[in-house]
Structures are given as structure tokens and as C-alpha cells.
Amino acid sequence: MQFNQLYDTYKNLVFNLCLHYLQNRGDAEDAAQEVFVKIHQKLSSYKADAQLKTWVYRITVNHCLDCIKAKKRVKRFAFITSLFYPNSSELQHDRSDFNHPGILLEQKEATTTLFKQINRLPEQQKTALILTKIEGLSMKETAEIMDKTPKSVESLLQRAKKSLKKALEQARDDLA
């Protein structure tokens, strides 16, 4: 497949996946650009041992996870102490960065709170959750992308949901 055909086919997939991971339009645009540059560089070495769609998903997921790690490194060295809660060493989710255009206005507050907790999940659980619950992929498709078995993906999903429920309960109790 030619690169321009590949771009036309997968541009929305890549952009939306970047949005789900980064939850910021500007960051998602930058990430999507880098993903397609990587795809272009690696296209000649694509061996068709996986479907093209799976391959594109893998590159996008890995790049988004790298972006998140890089962002955390930057924040770790930030000198703005007001980002920290006084009783916790965890970084507060910077709400001003949250700009996901796919979220309906009436659900923005609840979804923002939910994503705050999703961002705290381990990478594997977060990926399983995003690919199955937001992208709507099957367990089999998600397993192929993550290079795991469907049962492993199911287990990751269950753990992610359990962590989310617990975190949301805690958040609700803190507000009360």
C-alpha cells in the first residue's frame, strides 16, 4: 500500500487513538504527525506478519505511551509547586490540558474525572481499557495489538475496571 493511501485510510484511527491517550487536541496532532512519520520510515520493513491495521495500532499505542512518559518526566522536574496537593506526592491532573473534542459537553465533567483516574492506571490496563471500551475492539483484536492472549486482555480489563471503581469511590468520598 502506498503511504498516501495508508494515510487516508488510517488518519482518523490514529488521531482518535492519540486523543484517547493524550486527551489534548494539540498533543494529539503532534503525536499523530510523529506516528505517520514513523510509519513512513518503517513501511519498507513491514513484513505483513500482522495485519496492517494491527501494525498501525501498535505504533500509535507505543508512541502515545512514550509521549505520556516524556510528559511525566517534564512535570517531575517542574518548579511549580502549586500542582501538588499538600498531603500527597502525586501530581494533580492538570485540568487546563484536558481538551478532548470527542466528549459531549454535558458529560465533560464526569468524563474528565474518569480520565483522571484512567491516567493513573498502569500502561497495560490503560491500553486494554482504551482499545476495548473506547475504540470498541474485540478481545481478540486487542490481544493481537498488545501481543497477548485474549484471556490476559480480559484479566487486564477486569483489573482496570476494579481500580477505576475503587478510585471513583474514593474521589466521591473525598468530595463528600
Next chain:
Amino acid sequence: MEEKNQREDQIDHLLGAIQRVDAPEFLETRIYARLNPLQDTIPIWWGWGSTALIAVLLMVNVWAIQLEESTSQSADVLVEEMHLVDDYNLYNN
């Protein structure tokens, strides 16, 4: 238990309600600009040609300076031999 199921349903509902967005049109332009960065730069043979020209000019300058030095040296010798140098000694030694 029922509350936990309701929360799980709410999580599924919120995540399932996220809408897909079209990628911006300018993204393609940016990507191709990254993939073809040399389109707006000077052709490479211009660079090599300019370098060669500067090297030639440099060598010509060096040759001219060396030539001037050797010419001035031979002039000094000639002047001395013909005793044309200003010398206030009464007798030549």
C-alpha cells in the same frame, strides 16, 4: 454490589459515548513537510560550487600574497646592490 454494577455501567456508558473526531486537514501538510524537508532548500550542487569557488579564490589570494612578498624581497636586494638606500654614512664599508 448493585452500586458497583451501576458504577461499572456508568464507566462503560461514559467511555462508549466518546465520539470520533475527524483528523484535521493540515495534518497531512505537516506530515509531508516533515517527510520532505529539503524541498525548499538550496540545491546541493550550489553548495559544492560555492565551496569550490571560495577555495579557488583563497588559493589565488595566497598566491598573490606570496608573489608580492617575493617581488618586494628582490626589490630590496636590487636597491641595496645599487646603493640606492638612504644612508648617512660618509664612506661605504
